[in-house]
Amino acid sequence: MDTQLLLLLLLAMVLMASVAQRFPENSCAQYFQYVQSGIGSFQGELTLGLQNGRNRIDVRFSQLGAHDQSVVGALLPYPDEVTVRASLRAAKFRVSLWADASAVLPKLTRLVYNNNELCRASEYNPQSFFNRFFELHINGPQSPHRVAPTPVIHKFPEGQTDVQIKTVVFDGSERSISHILSDFVNEQTATSAADWAPKSPAITSISSSAVPRQRWPTSSVPTISSIAPAPWKPATPASPFIPNGIRASPPSSVPWPSFVCGQEGTGVPYIQRGMEFPRGRYPWLTAVYHKESFSLAFKCGGSLVSTSLVITAAHCVYKIREDRVLVALGRYDLDNYSEDGAEMRDARRIVMHPEYSSRLQLQPDADIALITLDSPVIFNDIISPICLWETAETETEAEIGSIAGWGTDENGNSMTRYPRVVDAKIATVGECARRWKVQKILDRTLCAGNLDGSGPCLGDSGGGLMIKRNNRWLLRGVVSLGERSTVDHCNNNQYVLYCDLAKHMTWIRQYIS
The missing domain is CATH 2.40.10.10 (Trypsin-like serine proteases)
Structure with a gap:
């Protein structure tokens, strides 16, 4: 009898926990529902018919007064990618949702499939929104039961900046990602009354106007005045060099996956006086x-x-x-x-x-x-590639680069818990040689720094010197050598030396395809 009473009490507690959650209006009931994934844990579930080729799903959620990046998780295939590819008529995707203090779950306010709007709802006030998307490429017979919505496309107003979230899975891998990206929380939020629309699809060759604007990390490092680099204006924006792995023999012909490198995700052991940045930015x-x-x-x-x-x-x-x-x-x-x-x-x-x-x-x-x-990764919100430098022997004087890493900080901590980013001015060859008190800097070396105590230090070695061109990040150099001021301390009042990848592209490309 006591056991039965205990079970009844437990059941009542579970029911109370479920009822305590307040479900917002659902304007997308044909495609979307709230599902309980545990005691007090909820997810939003999408059911869509997919098609042969590109399948991009954009969702937008709103939450009452919420600006915390953790209230909406990543949009992922459910239960995994293999299952979704085998269930094109009714493919499921889920996103983890967390209630606010009043137990209200985030509300789906927009659903878009391949640039076609399926449904829309009003935003909460004050308006805050959380945009997520997932992109899947499928080769094979086209499903005759795919969704065929009426196209209603709304573009971003000029100047609006959306959250920088990107989840792309390209064809050619049957690896399950359910254990890779289960409900991770790394997205940024934004507040705006302006309308929303999905980004342009990721393509191998893309114009600058089709790439979403990026947020530059703010920093306590003093602003550096510099001469703007020579304009980079190819007749047609070049597709960045995107390798597909080291090869021992000539690779077979494989179609390139559709993704864009160098996009932010949604900031001596090396970053001193740098700024911590959100997960997924680099x-x-x-x-x-x-x-x-x-x-x-x-x-x-x-x-x-x-x-x-x-x-x-x-x-x-x-x-x-x-x-x-x-x-x-x-x-x-x-x-x-x-x-x-x-x-x-x-x-x-x-x-x-x-x-x-x-x-x-x-x-x-x-x-x-x-x-x-030892095995390839699947690109998503927090794992995606940087673009390799395109043009050898490029003039870089007076450009600003960024360096991110977990290295020693200004307080002497041997490794920072979270990565930090700092900007650094790329110096001329002559200026670098004078500061290092040598006659000449090696030909395949870059020199960069602010000479104000900010810059990479022990542990940031191997990290990239990143330069932003046409709203994409390119890898220009590798952190190599800095001067020590005291034992296990870096002298960031001196320039840091980088290996210049632009001078090594011929060697790099012979090993990658």
């Missing part, structure tokens, strides 16, 4: 670990440039076997090894530049290593 940022006596030791940063290739500094993996190197992707909080959405990959192959020298005075000239991951 989704190509990777952490390189060494396996040491049953533990992992963070060593360097790196940059993802394809589904299976990371560029880092050669000195980060010098004399280290492949089976002792591990790469973390999608990481943000280095204290959290079970971080949602993060991926860990062993190194399958490491190729160091043949002209790399461990002598400090020569190190930056060819300080490059290419790490091939």
Whole structure:
């Protein structure tokens, strides 16, 4: 009898927890419903018919007075991508939702499929919105039962900035991603009364007007006045070089996936006086670990440039076997090894530049290593590639670059918990040589810094010197060498030396396809 009473009480508590959640109006009942995924845990579920080719789903949620990026999770196939590909007539997608203080769940206010609006609802006041999207490419017979909505397309007003969220899964992988991106929370929110519409589809060759505007990270670092670089105006905007992994023999002809590199996601051990940035802002940022006596030791940063290739500094993996190197992707909080959405990959192959020298005075000239991951990753909100530099021998004087990483901070912490970003001015060859008190800087070296104590430090080695062109980030250099001021401290009143990737593109391209 006591057992039955206990079960009844437990059932009553579960029912009360469910009833306590207040469901908002649902203007998309044909496609969308709220489902309970646990006690007090809810998700929004979409059911759509998919078609052969491109399938892009955009959703927009609103929450009462909420500006917290965690109230709406990532939009993901349910229960996984393999199931969705096998269920084109009624493919399901889910997004985790968290209620506000009054137990009200976020409301779906817009649903768009392939630029066709399926439904719309009013926003809460004061208006706040959370935009998410998922893109899937399917090869095969077209489903005759796909949704055929009436096109109603609303474009962004000029000047409106939306959240920087990107989830793209391209054809060619049957790997389940349910365990990869389960309900991770990394999105930004925005407040605006302006209308919303999905971004233009990700394509291999894209004009600057079709790329969403990006938010530049704010920083306590003083603003640097600089001469604008020479305008970069190709007759037709060039498609950035997007490699697909190291190859030992000529690759077979494989169609390029449809995605855009260099887009922000939704900010001496190296960043001093930098600013922490939101998770996913630089989704190509990777952490390189060494396996040491049953533990992992963070060593360097790196940059993802394809589904299976990371560029880092050669000195980060010098004399280290492949089976002792591990790469973390999608990481943000280095204290959290079970971080949602993060991926860990062993190194399958490491190729160091043949002209790399461990002598400090020569190190930056060819300080490059290419790490091939043991299995490819699927691009999403927090894992996607940066563009490789396109034009060799490009003039870079007076340009501003950005460096992100987890390295030593200005307080002497050997590793920061969250990555930080700092901007740095790229110096002329002559100015760099004078500051380093040498006759000449190596030809394949870049010099950058603010000379104000801000810049990369120990641990940021291997990270990228990123330059923004036409609203995309390009990888120009690799953090190589800085001057020490005291023991285990970096002198960021001196320029940092970078290996200039623009001078090594011929070598890099012979290993990637």
